[in-house]
Amino acid sequence: MSEAQSTTGNAAPINPAEYHTSLFVNLVMQQTQFALTFLGQVPHPADGKTMVDLDAARLMIDQLEMLKSKTKGNLDKQESQFLEQSLMTLRLAFVEAVDKIQPGAAAAQPTVSPAAAPSPPGTPSTAEGQPKEAAKTDDSRVRYTKKY
Numbered sequence: 001m002s003e004a005q006s007t008t009g010n011a012a013p014i015n016p017a018e019y020h021t022s023l024f025v026n027l028v029m030q031q032t033q034f035a036l037t038f039l040g041q042v043p044h045p046a047d048g049k050t051m052v053d054l055d056a057a058r059l060m061i062d063q064l065e066m067l068k069s070k071t072k073g074n075l076d077k078q079e080s081q082f083l084e085q086s087l088m089t090l091r092l093a094f095v096e097a098v099d100k101i102q103p104g105a106a107a108a109q110p111t112v113s114p115a116a117a118p119s120p121p122g123t124p125s126t127a128e129g130q131p132k133e134a135a136k137t138d139d140s141r142v143r144y145t146k147k148y
Helices: 017-039 054-070 078-102 133-134
Strands: none
Touching: 017 054, 017 078, 054 078
């Protein structure tokens, strides 16, 4: 007898569709809980401390996005709405966590190119007027991050 067909006491047999829905909801809730823990929104269950691990949170969110794309057209309306609501909550929490770590990072970026900016006093510079560290880097390499 499978778990979906088992009964407990006087309860009626579990419908396989309802059982799969409950498993799906449980999976989404588990991934959401992990992501919120990694975003510092929920304390870690073992020690009660909050932590922020954006890479791990991003992985949990990406896994839920993959689940959404792989199950597209196969979920009922409630399952689909639950998954989408979980993703929206996590994306907003991710942006809030990034903003807490890097407040005003976008506004604090200089509008003057590094080549035209003067180097601070006491900084070793090259003949072009750039600090040695800036002369070593290639300005064409721009780092992009995925924000939700």
